[in-house]
Amino acid sequence: MEILRHVIVLVHLIGFATLFGAWIVEAVSRRVRVTPLMNYGLLISLLTGLILAAPWGLEHDLNYAKIGVKLVVLIVIGALLGIGSARQKRTGAVPPVLFWLVGPLTVLNAALAVIWR
Numbered sequence: 001m002e003i004l005r006h007v008i009v010l011v012h013l014i015g016f017a018t019l020f021g022a023w024i025v026e027a028v029s030r031r032v033r034v035t036p037l038m039n040y041g042l043l044i045s046l047l048t049g050l051i052l053a054a055p056w057g058l059e060h061d062l063n064y065a066k067i068g069v070k071l072v073v074l075i076v077i078g079a080l081l082g083i084g085s086a087r088q089k090r091t092g093a094v095p096p097v098l099f100w101l102v103g104p105l106t107v108l109n110a111a112l113a114v115i116w117r
């Protein structure tokens, strides 16, 4: 059970890497746009995060305040990506503020995960 939990944490990290990696590639190229890879990364993080939010394969208690905050942050990122890609389809451009919030909020969630115990 514990090994399976670690495998799910690994897939959770792959979701994080996919979302943040896809965002940073666009950011350093100064391409203010939403790509499908960002959505896939977010979806992987959400699904594996919900699995990890259940108390199995653990010897310690889960921090549900932290998990709740992470879920809210993820929903905000999802809204930014959703509104951003709708605007991208309609007008051809994503409002920069929506795009530039995605990366820092993703890092915020990773920071919450590792710093808030």
Ligand code: HEM
Pocket: 005, 009, 012, 013, 016, 019, 042, 045, 046, 048, 049, 050, 052, 053, 062, 067, 070, 071, 074, 077, 105, 106, 107, 109, 110, 113, 114
């Ligand atoms: C962009 C979104 C997210 C990012 C970047 C992210 C990042 C991370 C990272 C880096 C870890 C590893 C921490 C460590 O092992 O020290 C982690 C663990 C965890 N995450 Fe997330 N996360 C995200 C979304 C979520 C969501 C939405 C949930 C639940 C609703 C969640 C629940 C968890 C749980 C329960 C763990 C602990 C795993 C364990 O120690 O057994 N995460 N997250």
